[in-house]
Amino acid sequence: MIDDWQCLETAQGGDEKAWRDLFARHYPSLVKMTSCITGSIETGHDLAQESFVRLLRFRIRHHTGSVTSLLSTIAYRLALKEKHRISLYHRPDAALIADGSPSPLELAIRNDTDRIIFRVMQSLSVEHREILTLRLMSGHSYEEIARITGIPIGTVKSRVFYAVKECRQMLKERGVFK
């Protein structure tokens, strides 16, 4: 399998196949991340697409880090901007979650236990939810999360710890964990 950076350079040179391969490799996890951060799967798709468009225009000077990390950085910043824009005009779908109806994002989760775990994660504070999404959903290392978010690595580790601790507690209360 061709390396991500080579794939990106080839795609920037106009190669459609390299572009499709890169897209297929990274799109699903990127949508998961942006959907979880914004709370909307539709917005998640839009932001993921926009992230790929920006990736195409990215001037590659050196292969520092991974293409995954670069994409996540672009997507994360777009997600934060979008969240801010949405909050200025209307409330997030907390109301949907509060009355028990599944949101469109939850409907994309087919397993019942997965849905309970997801709801618990979404009920965390914004900072904890975002860090946990980057760590558990997107699989980024602590160093990558620190670079993506601009948060010191010590704070990243601390937030992951408290987020996971809280999740485990809530899931024990709901009978998912013993």
Added chain:
Amino acid sequence: MTHPDADTLLKFALKTLDQSESSSVAEHLSVCEKCKDLQQKILGELARLEEVEIHIDVPAPPGLPRRLRLPLAVSRWAAVLAIGFLLGYMTAQLSDPVRPVVVQQRLIPTRAEVSSSGFVSCQAIDVTTSP
């Protein structure tokens, strides 16, 4: 034997302990079955959190912009040549300023126009122009 508390075991599983603490816990786990079982339980729960599946339909990727279909090297050379041509043209204009045009005139007297006082009326004709 001091058993690490639940928070320490969780931090160990999350790999957020510093190196010396981490080594100390690892050493304890190698000899304590009870803590080792607790650690396995924590790891199992972490793995479960990571397994949450969100079904994502993958659409077709955005199309490559037309300009990107030209090899980038060609686009860059085209840009360099265009800039070079423009600079060359501007330099040529600056080093070759417009000189004033000199017009030489010949004065041709006409006999019929000689006045009584002797002044002669002349017709001026532009003979040459030169830059």
